[in-house]
Amino acid sequence: MSDQAKSVADSSPSAPTPAPQPGSASPASMPSAKAEVAFDIQDLSIFYGKTQAIKNVHLQIPAMSVTAIIGPSGCGKSTALRALNRMHELTPGARHTGKILMKGEDLYGPHVDATVVRRRVGMVFQKSNPFPTLSISENVLVGLRLNGVRDKAFLNQRLEESLRMSALWDEVKDSLNRPGTSLSGGQQQRLCIARALAVRPEILLMDEPCSALDPIATAKVEELIHALKSQYTVVIVTHNMQQAARVSENTAFFYMGSLIEFGPTEQIFMNPKNPQTEAYVSGRFG
Amino acid sequence: MITASNPSLPATAADLPEPKRWGDRLFKTITFLSAAMVGVGFLLVAYVLIQGAWPAIKLYGWSFLSNTHWNPVTDNYGALPFIVGTLVTSLIALLIAVPLSVGTAIFLTDLAPLWMRQPLTSVIEMLAAVPSVIWGLWGLFVLMPWLHDVPYTWLNKHFSFIPLFAGPIEGSGACILTAGIIVAIMILPIVTSVSREILRSVPDLQREAAYGLGATRWEVTRIAVLSYARRGLMGAAVLGLGRALGETMAVTMVVGNSPKIHASLLQPGWTLASVIANQFGEASGEIQRSVLYEIGLVLVGVTILVNIGALILIKSIETPGSRRT
Ligand SMILES: Nc1ncnc2c1ncn2[C@@H]1O[C@H](COP(=O)(O)OP(=O)(O)O)[C@@H](O)[C@H]1O
Numbered sequence: 001m002s003d004q005a006k007s008v009a010d011s012s013p014s015a016p017t018p019a020p021q022p023g024s025a026s027p028a029s030m031p032s033a034k035a036e037v038a039f040d041i042q043d044l045s046i047f048y049g050k051t052q053a054i055k056n057v058h059l060q061i062p063a064m065s066v067t068a069i070i071g072p073s074g075c076g077k078s079t080a081l082r083a084l085n086r087m088h089e090l091t092p093g094a095r096h097t098g099k100i101l102m103k104g105e106d107l108y109g110p111h112v113d114a115t116v117v118r119r120r121v122g123m124v125f126q127k128s129n130p131f132p133t134l135s136i137s138e139n140v141l142v143g144l145r146l147n148g149v150r151d152k153a154f155l156n157q158r159l160e161e162s163l164r165m166s167a168l169w170d171e172v173k174d175s176l177n178r179p180g181t182s183l184s185g186g187q188q189q190r191l192c193i194a195r196a197l198a199v200r201p202e203i204l205l206m207d208e209p210c211s212a213l214d215p216i217a218t219a220k221v222e223e224l225i226h227a228l229k230s231q232y233t234v235v236i237v238t239h240n241m242q243q244a245a246r247v248s249e250n251t252a253f254f255y256m257g258s259l260i261e262f263g264p265t266e267q268i269f270m271n272p273k274n275p276q277t278e279a280y281v282s283g284r285f286g
Numbered sequence: 287m288i289t290a291s292n293p294s295l296p297a298t299a300a301d302l303p304e305p306k307r308w309g310d311r312l313f314k315t316i317t318f319l320s321a322a323m324v325g326v327g328f329l330l331v332a333y334v335l336i337q338g339a340w341p342a343i344k345l346y347g348w349s350f351l352s353n354t355h356w357n358p359v360t361d362n363y364g365a366l367p368f369i370v371g372t373l374v375t376s377l378i379a380l381l382i383a384v385p386l387s388v389g390t391a392i393f394l395t396d397l398a399p400l401w402m403r404q405p406l407t408s409v410i411e412m413l414a415a416v417p418s419v420i421w422g423l424w425g426l427f428v429l430m431p432w433l434h435d436v437p438y439t440w441l442n443k444h445f446s447f448i449p450l451f452a453g454p455i456e457g458s459g460a461c462i463l464t465a466g467i468i469v470a471i472m473i474l475p476i477v478t479s480v481s482r483e484i485l486r487s488v489p490d491l492q493r494e495a496a497y498g499l500g501a502t503r504w505e506v507t508r509i510a511v512l513s514y515a516r517r518g519l520m521g522a523a524v525l526g527l528g529r530a531l532g533e534t535m536a537v538t539m540v541v542g543n544s545p546k547i548h549a550s551l552l553q554p555g556w557t558l559a560s561v562i563a564n565q566f567g568e569a570s571g572e573i574q575r576s577v578l579y580e581i582g583l584v585l586v587g588v589t590i591l592v593n594i595g596a597l598i599l600i601k602s603i604e605t606p607g608s609r610r611t
């Protein structure tokens with residue numbers, strides 16, 4: 001209970017209904033029957049030992065757009081996100097039932113290799129985690145190197161492209177050989193984004209990527225997410241409802257492991273259908 | 287609920303009583319005394335060793351370190367065979383023990399099924415507590431005869447043209463290599479358990495970063511775990527090295543106790559620590575006794591030098607940026 005209270009207090013202190021910023025959720029980007037589906041989640045339940053963290057979730061995440069997952073602490077946002085690249089399997093004792101189709105393919109099919117899934121579905125974590133023994137450029141290129149890419153010219157080009165995409169190039173182009181951990185917190189997080197982008201994943205998962213960042217760094221990352229959505233499917237977990245309103249086209253609201261409501265961001269924030277959603281987005285929690 | 291109207295309670299932090307400082311001072315004094323005791327202890331040991339070794343130091347000077355003879359009849363003593371024996375057995379022990387320990391530690395922290403980790407860890411910690419002399423007995427009666435009959439005989443038959451494996455091999459199997467292997471087995475548990483602690487301290491977020499890029503288990507171990515922990519692991523190796531240099535009883539039982547320098551690992555040798563244990567009781571005459579003190583002094587010196595060298599090596603491990611790409 002106190003967790004929920006805290007999360008509400010964190011995300012909307014004065015409890016206004018956050019107004020989506022212009023352009024972030026235009027009617028054209030609303031999900032429609034025609035929109036391509038990146039993830040088709042069917043009756044997904046996830047357990048940690050005996051506790052059930054995700055309860056019978058059905059959800060279709062559209063491709064080439066930004067989908068936000070919101071909800072109070074402990075409601076299962078991270079768990080749901082990590083199921084999308086099979087990261088939750090690394091937690092001892094975690095198991096799931098139900099199905100996730102990625103572009104029509106069963107993510108958990110018997111012949112599907114989790115490492116291949118994670119190459120196609122990149123991830124950015126809540127705390128930045130560059131590899132401390134690698135330089136800035138080595139951090140960005142580590143995924144390609146793992147895939148056996150050796151071509152110098154190609155690597156250099158990818159390095160620059162990825163750092164430009166994550167809006168870090170101008171800040172680091174003269175110090176590419178310095179340790180990744182020598183950067184500031186916000187720069188490190190953008191380095192991690194560049195690292196995830198360097199392998200050109202089809203989908204990018206972000207778990208509260210700005211929660212440890214100052215407002216300026218947060219704005220940079222949000223700009224970046226905006227820029228990405230023309231080419232990428234982005235799923236972002238956020239604690240911060242204003243952020244969800246600013247960056248996403250669609251929003252899923254989770255509460256106690258269940259998906260309560262999913263729809264265009266504008267509708268979720270301005271005109272929620274479910275009273276629990278209404279209570280959460282307006283800062284009252286009922 | 288505390289209210290300002292209660293006169294016995296301070297209204298602001300400025301009204302709080304002065305913090306009590308005597309606890310701080312006591313704590314500081316106790317920690318200082320403990321640290322000082324370690325220093326005093328070391329000085330005492332050094333004093334006793336130097337005093338005992340003084341006649342030998344005066345007699346032989348620096349040549350003691352480079353003299354390869356050990357002849358109690360003519361009182362011609364040198365430390366070089368023992369220095370070489372100590373360094374070579376320790377090096378063999380490290381070469382065998384460190385990869386095995388780190389491998390075991392990786393298995394225990396990242397690969398073994400959950401139910402297996404705790405029992406295995408306990409077994410390893412128990413092995414670390416087995417006394418040296420027990421390992422020596424086991425080495426003497428079980429390991430050494432087998433080593434002689436199988437690997438040594440084979441090595442000597444097929445590879446005796448390599449000086450390292452030249453014969454003739456002792457019938458008992460006592461040799462430098464046997465001592466190295468026994469010491470390796472003895473330092474395995476401690477190096478493993480320290481390595482395991484170090485690997486456990488690698489943040490899971492590092493592992494997840496690698497998994498998130500689609501790394502396989504081995505790749506995660508390589509790019510996220512081992513590289514993060516490499517300095518700590520080298521520290522674990524140095525700890526093992528310290529033990530190896532000073533290991534006494536078990537080595538005495540299997541090294542062959544021969545004060546000669548051979549190129550071959552299959553020939554008997556001797557170490558600084560084991561010659562002291564072996565000869566001190568029956569040292570005849572003042573000179574021999576003093577020489578053994580000096581051997582002790584040399585052992586301390588070698589240990590310190592090797593540790594300093596290892597620390598410099600660890601410090602100098604390249605950090606990104608020190609290298610051009
Ligand atoms: N590794 C874990 N082991 C056991 N329970 C966990 C683990 N991770 C999360 N949980 C539980 O699952 C629920 C959902 O957690 P999480 O997905 O992290 O929530 P959120 O990201 O929304 O804060 C919580 O009740 C949490 O206690």
Ligand SMILES: [Mg+2]
Pocket residue numbers: 077078079
């Ligand atoms: Mg979370």
